Amino acid sequence: MSEIPMSSVAVFSPQNRDWKSVVSESFRDLDALLEFCEIDGLRTEIQANQEFTFRVTRYFASLIEKGNALDPLLLQVLPDAYELQMVDGYSEDAVGDRLSMPLPGLIHKYHGRVLLTLTGACAIHCRYCFRRHYPYSESNTDYCVNSEVVKYLSRHTEVNEVILSGGDPLMLSDQKLANLVTSLNQVPHIRSLRIHSRVLSVLPERVTQGLINTLHQFRGRVVFVTHINHPKEISEPNQTAFHLLSQQGYRLFNQSVLLKRVNDSPQTLAELSNKLFESHIIPYYLHRLDKVQGAAHFDLTAEESCRIYKQLRNRLPGYLLPAMVEELPGRASKTPVLCD
Ligand SMILES: *Cc1c(COP(=O)(O)O)cnc(C)c1O
Numbered sequence: 627m628s629e630i631p632m633s634s635v636a637v638f639s640p641q642n643r644d645w646k647s648v649v650s651e652s653f654r655d656l657d658a659l660l661e662f663c664e665i666d667g668l669r670t671e672i673q674a675n676q677e678f679t680f681r682v683t684r685y686f687a688s689l690i691e692k693g694n695a696l697d698p699l700l701l702q703v704l705p706d707a708y709e710l711q712m713v714d715g716y717s718e719d720a721v722g723d724r725l726s727m728p729l730p731g732l733i734h735k736y737h738g739r740v741l742l743t744l745t746g747a748c749a750i751h752c753r754y755c756f757r758r759h760y761p762y763s764e765s766n767t768d769y770c771v772n773s774e775v776v777k778y779l780s781r782h783t784e785v786n787e788v789i790l791s792g793g794d795p796l797m798l799s800d801q802k803l804a805n806l807v808t809s810l811n812q813v814p815h816i817r818s819l820r821i822h823s824r825v826l827s828v829l830p831e832r833v834t835q836g837l838i839n840t841l842h843q844f845r846g847r848v849v850f851v852t853h854i855n856h857p858k859e860i861s862e863p864n865q866t867a868f869h870l871l872s873q874q875g876y877r878l879f880n881q882s883v884l885l886k887r888v889n890d891s892p893q894t895l896a897e898l899s900n901k902l903f904e905s906h907i908i909p910y911y912l913h914r915l916d917k918v919q920g921a922a923h924f925d926l927t928a929e930e931s932c933r934i935y936k937q938l939r940n941r942l943p944g945y946l947l948p949a950m951v952e953e954l955p956g957r958a959s960k961t962p963v964l965c966d
Pocket residue numbers: 733734735736739740741789959960
């Protein structure tokens with residue numbers, strides 16, 4: 627263990643584990659996960675989309691209830707033969723991102739903020755994800771050397787926030803993130819760096835002193851947006867990580883996706899909001915599923931979504947109610963789903 631630099635070790639981890647070695651121990655094979663979860667009787671020969679492989683962190687797997695083939699966390703990562711069915715109305719670029727990419731990996735759709743996709747890598751592969759068909763190999767750019775991005779941002783003085791998305795930006799090394807921070811620090815009107823990451827909740831070991839030191843180098847404010855869909859995704863290790871980030875002065879928000887059989891009940895979503903709040907996270911968005919090919923089996927109708935959302939609204943104070951939105955191509959913002 628002594629060869630691991632302390633800064634790459636989770637600050638709260640009693641085991642002093644290096645996050646990259648934790649990633650390398652992830653499940654990459656459904657059978658192994660099912661065995662770990664003590665679930666038999668599921669068809670495991672399913673040949674889901676080969677481009678979108680199987681991947682689950684040890685931590686996320688540990689939160690799956692043993693023996694429960696319908697566990698809401700398991701269902702998010704379980705490949706399904708439905709993924710291969712072509713369903714009308716579902717496409718490969720459901721949100722029209724490929725049309726708003728002035729530079730590879732830089733999406734500029736909304737006023738005042740741009741989204742950078744720095745990597746296609748994720749710590750977990752969520753079967754409903756709209757990025758499953760994303761042409762990462764065409765769009766990845768090495769931002770450490772890319773002065774085009776800095777030039778673009780410098781020209782666009784109306785942009786004051788850079789959002790790191792992915793893939794998962796926290797799969798990048800601290801060194802790569804440090805290079806990015808150095809680039810952003812050259813553009814005075816960028817006041818906010820927002821990090822959208824599922825790693826925060828599924829790989830809490832990533833929250834290291836090195837990460838915090840790196841982000842402290844940014845001149846402006848840093849905002850985190852976690853991606854948690856179910857209250858059972860929160861337990862002590864990631865709560866400790868959220869607490870730590872909050873203690874450092876960072877604001878945390880959460881976005882969820884409304885998913886059939888996973889979190890399609892007002893009770894579950896209300897419990898999620900409360901648990902997020904106890905973990906220093908403000909519920910931000912509840913997304914309706916993007917109409918991406920291969921994910922239709924997670925979708926709910928507009929009527930079902932509104933029925934759930936209205937009941938949720940009746941259960942929660944306004945500050946715990948996420949805004950239900952959908953992402954429609956060609957719009958200037960996320961589109962609120964108005965349920966009246
Ligand atoms: C969702 C998204 C954003 C961020 O939208 P907010 O409403 O600010 O959270 C920015 N750019 C793109 C391309 C997006 O899809």
